[in-house]
Amino acid sequence: MASATVLSPPAATQQDVAAATPMPDVMPPVRPRKGLLGFIRRHPTMAIGAFLLLLMVLVAIFAPLLWTVDPTALAPARRTREPSAMYWFGTDMLGRDVYSRVLYGARVSLIVGFSVAILASVVGLAIGMVAGYIRMADAIIMRVMDGLMSIPPILLAIALMALTRGSVQNVIIAITIAEIPRVSRLVRGVVLSLREQPYVEAAVAAGTRTPAIIWRHILPNTLAPITVQATYICAAAMITEAILSFIGAGTPPIIPSWGNIMAEGRALWQVKPYIVFFPAVFLSITVLAVNLLGDGLRDALDPRMAKRI
Template identity: 60%
Template sequence: MSTGSYRESVAVGDGEVLVAPALPDLFEDRGRRSALAAVLAHKAIVIGAAIVLVITLMAVCAPWLTPIDPTAIAPLERLKGPSLAHPFGTDMLGRDLFSRVLYGARISLFVGFVIAALSSIIGLVIGLVAGYWRRLDGIVMRLMDALMSIPGILLAIAFMAISGGSMGNVILAITIVEVPRVARLVRGTVLSVRRQAYVEAAVASGSRSLTILLSHILPNTIAPIIIQATYVCASAMLLESVLSFIGAGIPPSIPTWGNIMADGRSIWQLKPSMIFLPALFLSLTILAINLVGDGLRDLLDPRQAGNG
């Protein structure tokens, strides 16, 4: 029997051989099944994930759900009501609102997911450095505090005013806003973990700092980072829509939920659906992501379940 596989062969019947899985494999499979069962048993996670999945599929499948170009102008079709050709009607330039809302979902989801990933990675590195090397803690965290002292929307607007409107600049601006929050969360976790006996024992035994960070401290930051990433994603989508709504974000020629609402400001009394429809999709998406975040918080940190 191989020591690597830990499998046992048993002869039965006419020489047929059954291979029984090793005990470590069984325990690993049971652990995966129990974790999946715990996630599926949490209604908030299931409902939130289902809504996000549906909206994501609608965004991905937009070219097949509607053949109309979201930027195509049709003056003869301007301000039409809902119909088979235009389920959500048209705007003041005759552009199809249904296709614009679907393609707008692509922008919002992409911006939210990318900013959540970038903020988590950058904030993780900064938090690990500040929490473990105390000499750098004062300098790094004072910089984070300075960024957090400025309201996020004002900081993003200031950056966009300097850099100009584009999707890349919007992602960079909102990432700068969100990184300090992630960094402070990771730093707090590192400060708590580094006082544990097993970390102090690793330090006393002469283990390298990088080894201690990667082997003992980093795994304890994964759960808080995952939870925080969901809130960052929702916050980023909202900030992107606000920036686009006030004309400081993604260029108006690109269909986004914020741009669609901005276009409808002047005629909202005549056609309120131009504001309400993208706002409904935005609110539903943010609510769903927050549901997933709350569910993961309860699941990964049961101590916080009663404090949400």
């Protein structure tokens, strides 16, 4: 029997194969931006605010090294001197150097702002988490917070300062008490939405205790909004401290603060406006820096507000 011969197909040559046309790039290549320059390009608002705030912090820390003198030293013979090469910001009605007083005043405003932001955030976070997760405590706690919120913060701070003597510590306590209700209400709203999430309900069904649920599941998800709120509290606290000092209900006049400097120069505003102008500019820049930092943090921490993924 003759064996069958198996014929193999002819090998395809390069001319017989049709080359596919390369597809055009629909999406441009992703170039991740890294480093400090990339961070500034992604979050310019936060970068500007952080830079200005860091500059003010450095000014407050290194005020003794920035060609300043004793901010409380009196020199009646040199009072109300105009800004010059010797007195960069001029002198006030008691001959004190306004430049030195403004730089040292940054310490008071920053200490008050940071302290109030931290204390109000911590206390308000604890109150808001308890009120938002425990239904029985919600009605009692939030009615107290609503009563405090019905009073304007500045009036509540003035009333609290009227019961004590003027000092930086008492100013911090008074402003903190006035800001706690706003933080607690914000945290309560976040907790009310978080406790209905499936992972929280699963933890409850698994028998996890309430403190563990709050610590593991609720607390981490409240840090982002509370951080943004803390920046706004810091800015509001610095303004409130300046108002209290301006009306004589804040820090003692012997302590150089921006509010005290402006209060002492308001009588000579029409003839010597520089006494009020320079501390007002420093206060405005600091508050603007904190607000810019807060806006940048909001955009970076909130996925809905982010411009890029």
